[in-house]
Amino acid sequence: MGVRLSEIIEVHAGGMRDGAEFKACLPGGASTAFLPGEFYDIEMDFETMRKAGHRLGTGAIMVFDQKTCLVAATLNLTEFFARESCGWCTPCREGFPYMRDLLWRIEHGQGQEEFISILSQMCRHLWNSYCAFAPGGVAPIESLLAYFEDEVHAHIEKKKCPFNDK
Amino acid sequence: MPKLIIDNQEIDVQPGTKVIDAAEQLGIMIPRFCYHPALGSVGACRVCAVKFLQGPFKGVQMSCMIDAKDGMVVSTTDEEAVDFRKYVIEWLMLHHPHDCPVCDEGGHCLLQDMTVAGGHGLRRYQGKKRTHHDQHLGPLVQHEMNRCIQCYRCSRFYQKFSGYRDLGVLQIGERVYFGRYQAGTLESPFSGNLIDICPTGVYTDKPSRFIGRRWDYERTPSLCINCSLGCHTVVSTRYREIVRQEARFSEAVNGHFICDRGRYGFFYASQEKRPRYAQINGNEVSWEKSIQTARDQLNRISQESGPGAVASVGSVRSSLETQAALSRLCQKKGWQGPVYWIDHGQEMNVKTAAAELADELAVSLRDVEQADYILAVGADPVNEAPMLVLALRQAQRMGAKVCFLDPRPIGLPFSFQHISVAPQAMDLILAHLLKETIDQDTIKGLEPHEKKIFDAIPNNSHLVSSNQKLLNAVANDIRLSQRLVIVCGTDVVSETIPERAAYFARLLAKMGKQVGLFYLLPGANAFGAALLSDDAPTFGRILDEIEAGLVRALVLVENDPYGYYPDRPRLERVLQQLDLLLVMDYLDVRTIQDADVFLPTLTLYEAGGFFVNQEGRIQKASIAYQGGHPISQFSNGNHPPRSFRNQIPGKEAQPAWQALIELANENSATPKQGVRADILAWLVKTHPLFSKLPPDNAFPSDGIRINPGKDIHFRSAADRLVVPTLASESADQMELITVDWTFGTEELSTRSPHLRKMESKPCVFMHSNDAAQLDISEGDKVAVRSDTGIVSIHVTITDNMAPGVLIIPRHQRLDWQHLGASKITVSKDQIRKIREEEPC
Incomplete structure (x- = not known):
């Protein structure tokens, strides 16, 4: 506990691959928020993370480099939550597929500016779900909009994924 | 008593009251889909969200999940809560088809109401709607799964509340499916309640499908008379025809639900075969002529042979008014009766x-x-x-x-x-x-x-x-x-x-x-009949006296002995000996064929009336519509007739009590107004129990319980209690009893074409030990010989019944009335296996 994120990546995990730069990571599994570069040296324990507005979660760290599209990554994660929702309560059962649809459209060049506000409102409302599954599941989307909103805008303006040259 | 504030209004509620109910007591209707008073709170739909401003909870919370507590300050109109609820509606509408115009629920759909009320009018979601396969769930309930909003009410009612297991929730997430493992008729005899509790059109009423909208119907509070419980219902009427019956909430009797026999048991009222015209010797005549003829003949017989030569039989399905009018008539004229039961033991x-x-x-x-x-x-x-x-x-x-x-x-x-x-x-x-x-x-x-x-x-x-x-x-x-x-x-x-x-x-x-x-x-108004029947005669004795020539005229009021008397050949013979058989009924009963004079009467829906249920509770049914041929039967379809007339066709029928009063009066010019009030006044005089009856316009919804207790003098069985009956010791003897069945035996509901599809085939139940001894297998046909005839019937073998007993449901499609009595003892050599093609 308390080991710095940078140390975990560089020392214990063998460092970034050649040519890859740290862009963000999920510090503790799919239900935690993206941790952008500014937290690269954060001490990985519950208290420090909580103070920084993040969660240590499961401690399963997933690192993304600068060539990775975080909209696509979030879409992938949301796909998972949409599939795994038990279906008991409305926000989770219907909210995740709805957000998956919006993220898919953004990623595939069909995004519209108002999608961003719908996404952010829906994330807030999914906190009113029956259990803690949905509040965890929206964490990647919330942090995508908080730290990487420009990337989302770029998708919408260019009507395509900027990481995909084709 | 917790005191809380909801939308700036203060209210005291009972401990344990949910905030959603507390708000309702203030007249604030918080939206709900999954919450149902009988099924409880589960917090699945999330549409009852409100904002808690002060007290033990804070922020947006579900009002169905939280008990009202002292010091709570709740806002139902808070911006965040309203926005959340709007989203819930939007989520639910993502996949709900926009088929309201062709959906039978349209017009009484909770989802439709909430969608309109929540202001959700524009569709933002650009994805596809998900679709499901529908299942065939039998003749009563229509399934349309695409409309589902996953409130879980159906599975909670079906499994948790009622205990049946063949319908429930399958799969997870977006693919959640409510139905059966395989398509098939629902096993629960309460399946119709799915229609009432579904907040949208997943389960709709199959028999009344596409007949009309809720606002096309005249809706009237009524009662179910298909058994003695007296459940509360609402009937929907259109064009002189009941088209639908739903459960009506009753705190004391049925709660929120009714059974399928009650829900679909009303079709007798608009049967095509229903007798609508008075008859003399099978020929249609006017009501007045029938009454006049009956009155003249009854008077003549009474004068010639004494009033005891006229006997009357009333019915446990008649209203209290009719039963009272019959009692009054018998007392006034000195006739025998009324007798209400064909079986004296019962x-x-x-x-x-x-x-x-x-x-x-x-x-x-x-x-x-x-x-x-x-x-x-x-x-x-x-x-x-x-x-x-x-x-x-x-x-x-x-x-x-x-x-x-x-x-x-x-x-x-x-x-x-x-x-x-x-x-x-x-x-x-x-x-x-x-x-x-x-x-x-x-x-x-x-x-x-x-x-x-x-x-x-x-x-x-x-x-x-x-x-x-x-x-x-x-x-x-x-x-x-x-x-x-x-x-x-x-x-x-x-x-x-x-x-x-x-x-x-x-x-x-x-x-x-x-x-x-x-x-x-047995019977919706059996309690009333017990209070008003004459103790002296029995139906068996009346038949004896007809045979002896002592009774010459029989008045049958809404009672068909052919349905209940267990010796049909004798009944046929005896009824032939009468000088006058006067029959009054609203059903197409067999006795009409034998009747010298027939008077058509009105059903509960057309005449209303009081019924006393099995706990002694007098309840009132309102008049739902005025009688006559349904338009659907009279003019080839649903269009009103194009020819004009000055009266409703087929409206000659009158309440039975009206006919009885007209018979009691000496001249034919009978005032038709105020006669019902006369009977009720007479009823009050007859027994102090009835003095508690409040006026019609102030009659409580849950009725009034009258329990006479010992102060009403019936023949007491007290002496017989001293020696309990001893069972037969003979291993060769079997007791045969006839019993009721949910579908197939009760005389009103068996006239429903939809319930007929729910009936099982007539059978006799036999314990597996007895079957083995008699070398009988499941499905074999046997002939049971009694002293008066033979009944041939298929065998159902089971282990969860008493050995040494044969059980025959009194199925309307079985001539069980050849057994001689409703309970008999037969020796095993009277049961013989027969080949299917062998004539009985």
Whole structure:
């Protein structure tokens, strides 16, 4: 506990691959928020993370480099939550597929500016779900909009994924 | 009493009240889909979100999940909560089809109301709507799964509330599916309630599909008369025809639900075959002519042979008004009767039950739910009074144990104990159970006459010893319980049982227990008939007197002996001997063919009226519509007739009480106004019980309970209680009893074409031991020979019934009326296996 994120990546995990730069990571599994570069040296324990507005979660760290599209990554994660929702309560059962649809459209060049506000409102409302599954599941989307909103805008303006040259 | 503030209004509520209900008490209707008072809070739909501003909870919370507490300040109009609720509607509408114009729920759809109320009008979601396959769920319920909003009400009602397992929720997430593992007719006899509780159009009423919109219908509070419980219903009428019946909430009787027999049992009222015109000797004549002819002939016979030469038979399905008018007519003219029961044993059981049901012992159907132990004696709820099953289930869910003492193969959607003994042995077993249960102090404190009954109970017999372990366990459970209900049937039981059950209840009450007594009676107004019937004649004696030429005229009021009298050849013969057979009915009964004079009467829906249910509760049904041919039958379709007339075609029928009053009057110019008030006034004079009846416009929704107790003088079975009947010892003899079935035996509901599809084929139930002994296999056809005829019937073999007993449901498609009596003893050589093609 308390080991710095940078140390975990560089020392214990063998460092970034050649040519890859740290862009963000999920510090503790799919239900935690993206941790952008500014937290690269954060001490990985519950208290420090909580103070920084993040969660240590499961401690399963997933690192993304600068060539990775975080909209696509979030879409992938949301796909998972949409599939795994038990279906008991409305926000989770219907909210995740709805957000998956919006993220898919953004990623595939069909995004519209108002999608961003719908996404952010829906994330807030999914906190009113029956259990803690949905509040965890929206964490990647919330942090995508908080730290990487420009990337989302770029998708919408260019009507395509900027990481995909084709 | 928690005091809280909702939308700036202060309210005190009972502890345990949910915030959603507290708001409703203030007139604030918080939206809800999954929440239902009978099914409880589960917090699935999330549409009842409100904002908690002060108190133990903060922020947006579900108002159905939180108990009202002191100091709470709640806003239902807070911006965040409103926005969240709008999203919930949007989410639910993502996949809900926009098919309101062709959906049968449109117009009474909660989702439609909430979508409009929430202002969700523009679709933002650009994805596809998800679709599902629908299932065939039988003839009563239409399934359209695409409309589902996953409130889980159906599976919660079907499985948790009712205990049936064949419909529920499958899969997860977006793919959640509500239905059966395989398409097929729903097994629950309460399946129609899915239609009422579904907040949208997943389950809709199949028989009334596409007939009209809610606003096309005239909706009238009514009662169900398909059994003795008297559940509350709402009937929807269109163009002189009931098209739909739904449950109406009743605090005391049925709660929110009704059974399928009640829901779809109304079709008799608009049967094409329904007799609508008065007849003399089979020829249509005017009402006045019929009345005049009947009156003249009755007077003539009365003068020639004395008033005792006229006998009358009333009906347990008639309103109290009709029963009272018949009693008054008989008293005025000196006629014999009215007799209400074709089977005298059943008559004695009902009258004993009515007399024994003292006010302090009577409990309502809803009270049964509160019991912690229920002992049912000679009662088969699913078949005799289906809604009792749901009441028992609620008690069982709360931890109550349920025990049945009955020969029949009792089927219930929950676990229970079943002491299956032959009908003759039931009283002995019950008496033994009583002896095992009552403690010494109570026995010492008994009055001498009660002590005498107690002392007369014999000691162990072989019947008791073979059930000893189970009986000991039951007696022990009864001793440990605090709130008992004894349910007692009056159909298959011997004459001592209803009184024994009451005796048991009184003794348990002396032991300091809270005890309720709940009888089941045959017929919706059997209780009223017990109060108003004449004790002297019996139907059997009337037939004897007809044969002897002493009775020359018979008046049948809404009673068809062909349906109940167990010796059909004799009945046919005897009715032929009458000088006058006057029949009044609204059903196409067989006696109309034999009638010299026939008068068509009105149904409950057209005439309204009072009915007294099995707990002695007088309830009122309103008039739903004025009679006459339904338009659908009269002018080739639903369009009103294009030819104009000055009266409704087929409207000649009158309430039976009207006909009886016209018969009582000496001249034909009868005033038609105010006659019902006359009967009610007469009723009040007849018995002080009826003086409690409030005026029509102030009649309480849940009715008024009148329990005469011992002060009404029926023939008491008290002396007979001293010696319990002993079971037949012969292994060669079998007891044959005829019984009710949920679908197929009750005379009103069997006239429903939709319930006919729910009927099983007629059969005789036989214990597997007996079947093995007689070399009979499942499905074999047997001929049962009685003293008066032969009944040939297929065999159903089961293990959960009493050995040595044959059980035949009185199926309308079976001529069981050749058995000679409703209960007979047959020796095994009277049961013969026959080949299918062999004539019986």
